[in-house]
Amino acid sequence: MRTITTSAIAMIAAAGLATPAFAQDSEAEAMRAELEAMRAQMQAMAARIDSLEGQLVTAQAKADAATETSTTALAAAEEAKSDTSVKWKGAPQFEGNGFTFKPRGRMQYDVGYLGAPDSFTDSAAGFGSELRRAYLGFEGTIPGGFGYRAEVNLASEEVEFTDLYITYAASESVKLTLGHQKPFWGLEELSSDLFTSFTERAAINTAFGYERKVGLSAAISSGDVLAQGGIFTDSITDLNNDDGDNELAYSGRVVFMPKLGENQLHLGANVNYRDANAVRSVNYRVRPSIHTPDVRFIATGGMPVESELAYGLEAGYIAGPFHAAAETHWQKVGRPGLADPTFFGGYAEVGYFITGGDSRGYKNGAFDRVKPTNGVDKGGLGALQVNVRYDYLDLNDAGVVGGKQDGYELSLIWTPTDYTRFLINYGRMEYTDAAIPGVDGDRSYGVDAFGARAQIDF
Structure with missing residues (x-):
């Protein structure tokens, strides 16, 4: 150079x-x-x-x-x-370095019509509409086997916590959950409201005040057997009241869920006990198969309750486009100084997909998402399903006259894509010893309830 x-x-x-x-x-x-x-x-x-x-x-x-x-x-x-990837599960799910994060939510908008007999004068009859649910939250996993979910309901007058918990996978077959969660009441109650056969669950799942509670639970699976159990106290809302007399509750459930060829069998039993830790006024009651009317034709009225013992049986079967499900429930109520009534109820339903190749989903002891074989997003029609259900509840026992219900219900569900759903259903509810008498004092009559729902989730 x-x-x-x-x-x-x-x-x-x-x-x-x-x-x-x-x-x-x-x-x-x-x-x-x-x-x-x-x-x-x-x-x-x-x-x-x-x-x-x-x-x-x-x-x-x-x-x-x-x-x-x-x-x-x-x-x-x-x-x-x-090392960072994004998957689509109704919303983007981010994965990287052992972490995952996904926003989640749902919106359900309902309309309904209650047709009561001429002798009924309650103003709740007629047309109604509501934002049934509007959930928003997130979930994910953390290295080491930990997971989390946080979600609130924005449809109420005040923001309500729904799921708010931490999970730990101790092994492939053992999972622990700590926080605000559902105890183990039964098949339909543990199936998400996103996947039910009707806009509302059966009377046994709405009459007895089932709600999420703060607690510690464990789920143990071994082959075709799933065992679940936990100890719980009040809901987050009740805990925040700070009244100093929080309840203590125990919940357990066992499910046998073998595959029979391509078909799915479900057999289960559950038991729940609640010590109120104080005498509380409880009113067991239920709406007429839809949620829009704020009226209950059968109700016990406020009773002094210090404990509850509930137990139930579950059965389900999925065979291609066909499914069947049935549950029974006994609710024994401890009343200080009074006879202890045992209320009983149950339902049985069958459903069938008109569209070829579609079937009801099932996962971990509960019904799961329907995924249309030919969704609208794929140029198809989506999934069409019809369901019929008999819904029974008896709130008469030990001197308590809360009334009896025989419900006959029919629904049609259109699922255009994995994350959208439209339902219409009709229910004929026959009441005996109704809590609300007609103008002539008659307590035995029937009502017609029509409901519809538009739903989206992610």
Whole structure:
């Protein structure tokens, strides 16, 4: 890279030493002096070139180091980028480095019509509409086997907590849950309201005040058997009241859920005990198969209750487009100084998908999401399902006359995509010993209830 090298300087210097003997001549002396000056200048130039070469080598080393650092950083960034993925499960689910995070929510808008007999004068009869549920929250997992879910309901006058818990997978077959969750009441109650056969659950699941509670639970699975149990106290809302007399409740459930070829069988039993830790006024009551009318035709009225013992049986079967489900429930109520009544109820339903290839979902001891074989998003019709149900509840016992219900219900469900659903249902509810008499005092009559729902979730 040098223009003049050190060897060239040496040659010139040697040429200067080869000057003839006439060096004593003044002209020769002048030339020698000029050559010496030139040699000095060239030596200085060579030294400068050496210095510049050193600086160039240092700069090149720094540039190489910077390039290597940049390449390493880009590689690390690319590796980090490739370690993070996004899946779509109704909403984006982010996964990376053992973590997952997914927003979740649902919206259900209902309309309904209650047709009561002429002898009935309650103003709740007629047309009604409501935002039934509006949930918003998030869920995910954390390395080490931990998970979480937090969700609130925005449809009420005040924001209500729904699921709010932490989970821990102690092993592949053991899962612990701590926080605000559902105790183990039964098949339909533990199936999400997103996947029920009618807009409202059966009377046994709405009459007895089932709600989420704060507690610690465990689920243990082994082959076709699932065992669930937990200890609970009040709901978050009741805990925040700080009245100092929180209840204590125990819940257990066992499910046998074998696959019979391509079909799914479900057999289960559950038991729940609640010690109120104080005498509380409780009113067992139920709406007429839809939620929009704020009226209950059968109700016990406020009773002093200090404990509850509930137990039930469950059965379900899924065979391609067909499904059947049935449950029974006994509710024994401890009343201080009074006879303890035992109320009874149950339901039986069957359903069938008109569209080919569709079937009801099932997972972990509960009904699950329907995924249309030919959804609207795929250019198809979606899934069409019809269901019929008989719904019975008896709130008469031990001197308590809360009334009896015989309900006959029919529903049609259209599921255009995995995360959208539209329901319409009709119920004919026949009452005996109704809590609300007609204008002529008659307590045995029937009402007609029509309901519809538009639903989306993510």
